[in-house]
Amino acid sequence: MSIEAAAHELRADPKTMDRRFYLFLTVLIAVLAVAGFAPSSAGIVAGAIPIPPLVVHLHAALMASWLLLLLTQAGLVTVGRHDLHVRLGLVAFGLVPAILVLAAVTAVVRYYDAVEAGAGAIVANILFLQVRFFIMFPALLIWALAARSRDPETHKRVMILATVMPLGAAFGRMDWIPGNDLFVTNDVASALEFVALAPALIYDLVRFGRVHRAYVIGVALAGAWAIGTHFAWNAAWWRTAADALMGVSS
DSSP states (O other): OOHHHHHHHHHHOHHHHHHHHHHHHHHHHHHHHHHHHHHHHHHHHHTSSOOOOHHHHHHHHHHHHHHHHHHHHHHHHHTTOHHHHHHHHTTHHHHHHHHHHHHHHHHHHHHHHHHHTTOHHHHHHHHHHHHHHHHHHHHHHHHHHHHTTTOHHHHHHHHHHHHHGGGHHHHHTOTTSTTOOTTTOSHHHHHHHHHHHHHHHHHHHHHHSSOOHHHHHHHHHHHHHHHHHHHHTTOHHHHHHHHHHHTOOO
C-alpha cells in the first residue's frame, strides 16, 4: 500500500488512527521505562551495583507486568479483539493491589537501608514522589476502571495518565540528561513526565481541536505535585516530616 493510500485510509477511518496512536503511545512509555531502568539493571547483573533485596525485584517484576498488560491491552484493541481486552482487563483488579502492597514494603525497606547508609536526605526526597504514587496511581486507576464501559475515551486516557506518572522513577535515573541530578533537584525528571505526555496532548489537539478533560485534570494534578516537589526537595521541613512518617529518629 502506498503512503498516499495509507494516509487516505486513516482519514477515512479515524477510529483506526486512534487505536494505532494509542498503541504507539504505550510502546513509547515502555521504551522510556526500559531506557531509564536498563542501566541500573545491567549494573546489578554485572556486579557493579549491589544486589537489592528480594522485595525490590518483586516490585520491579510487578511494574513490568503492568507495562506488559498495558501493551497487550492496546494491541488487542488495535486488532479489534475488544472481547479479550475486556476480559484481560480484570487482571488489573488483582495486579494493582499487589503493586501497591509491594511498593509500600519496598519504600519502607529502602528508606531504612538508605538512612543506615547515611543517604537519608535523598531517600526522604524520593519519599515525596512515592507518596504521590500511593495517592494518584490507585485514584487514577479507580477512575479509569469506573469509566471503562460508559466512557471508553476517558478510560484509555486515564490509563495513560496512571502509567506515565510512575515514569518519574525512570527519568530520575537518566543522569546523562543535563541538569538531571536528584541530589540537587527533581525538576528535570518532573519536566520529562510532561514531555512523555506531550504526544497525547498534541494528538488530541490536532484530532479533536481540544485536549480531553481527563488530560487537563491529570496535567493539573501532576503540575501541582511538581511544584510541591520543587519546594520539598532537600528542604529540612520535609526531611523531618519524612523521618516522622517512616518512624525514623533524625
